[in-house]
Amino acid sequence: MLDVRVGDIVQLRKRHPCGADEWRIVRVGADIGLRCVGCDRRVTLPRRRFERRVKAVRTPHEAPGPVDGSAEAAHGSEGGS
Numbered sequence: 360m361l362d363v364r365v366g367d368i369v370q371l372r373k374r375h376p377c378g379a380d381e382w383r384i385v386r387v388g389a390d391i392g393l394r395c396v397g398c399d400r401r402v403t404l405p406r407r408r409f410e411r412r413v414k415a416v417r418t419p420h421e422a423p424g425p426v427d428g429s430a431e432a433a434h435g436s437e438g439g440s
């Protein structure tokens with residue numbers, strides 16, 4: 360099952376007539392609510408049909424790249440007297 364959340368951006372296989380192919384998730388449940396990022400049109404699709412149309416999912420809340428070590432590096436300067 361496709362894991363999407365409200366606020367995610369998905370790319371669908373079929374481009375919208377307005378030219379955009381990305382949609383923002385606005386509702387998740389038995390039906391998936393989508394809003395076109397191009398023309399702001401809102402549609403609702405049954406989850407099964409939605410999953411078949413999705414080409415890619417972009418999750419803005421999962422930013423790649425863990426933060427590590429930068430805070431510790433400032434402490435590690437040795438003063439050689």
Ligand SMILES: [Zn+2]
Pocket residue numbers: 375376377378379395396397398399400
């Ligand atoms: Zn559109």
